Amino acid sequence: MILSLAISKIKSKGYKITKPREAILKILISSKNKMLSADGILKETQIICANINITTIYRNLEILENIGVIHKVVSSKGISLFKLLCNEFHHHHLICNYCGKVESIDFCPIEYYKKISADKDFYLTDHKLELYGFCKNCINSKKNIF
Amino acid sequence: MILSLAISKIKSKGYKITKPREAILKILISSKNKMLSADGILKETQIICANINITTIYRNLEILENIGVIHKVVSSKGISLFKLLCNEFHHHHLICNYCGKVESIDFCPIEYYKKISADKDFYLTDHKLELYGFCKNCINSKKNIF
DNA sequence: TTCTTATTGCAAAAGATTTGCATTTAAAAT
DNA sequence: ATTTTAAATGCAAATCTTTTGCAATAAGAA
8 A cells, every 4th residue: 555545545534644544554564565563663763753752653544444544453462463454355465574574365264154154054254364484584694583 | 172181281380289289170171162361260160279379379380381181262352261182183162151061163364374374384383273162051041142 | 834633742540461479278188 | 206408388569561531633524
């Protein structure tokens, strides 16, 4: 997603374009293939928007998630991580354990699981599927990965 | 997993069998197909172990996770949920958003993803796949689910 | 430029989880 | 059975992330 699209999404929902909001967007865009915490976003935005407050970060992240500009996952330590939505169809992510690089993978087995769930009288609403591994770069670098 | 196996795992790692620890185990075993929060476990164990403290719950859950007796997931609200490890082959879980009921699902698409990942020069090491929805009981109860 | 309302910053609250420390207890040693 | 000792516990307080209340500010319409 690019800035102009994000901004038009925001405007179309009746939200204003403020300096803090734009700073947050810019940071999200410049880290589009990396998950960021609220605190990480705060620190990055402070560079381009001096007085921004963590409250503003959270309030904007909530709005941006609701209007479909960003995507949130909760890490295994319970911390919320955010990243700009890719501008594609539903897909999943392959995340490098070492450098955090994210690759998209289109295949999703959800239809199969919907069937299985229905057989078990479960109504499926949601799923979490994340793949972890090491990217070529990190395998090739002689770093202490394994 | 049954109590005796869990206890022998605990002993084999040099941990003691205390009353609070045993109470926690019993609760986990009696709710083996349900995800429980630390607070939920506290409330249940208080019935059979009056003075137990939330600190003790957390400390024991950490140990039990480390020695492979329980399994932890983090909900989308960032709350840690726990359940006894099933004693079976690799599988995934279908979790009721409302009551926490868990069903096991044997199908796992990992082989397929391994192939896709290799094509992208990614070496897959791990994956997280959780399915969320509502169980029959919770749909039928007229509670405010949706 | 003025007006209206959303947005912001700050401080404080809330909720989950962790830590420090003195006391208690399991289980090994005697 | 008693003593010993290290682990485990309970309590209070701290920490960390996230949320809320409120007065001040700023965006964008009039």
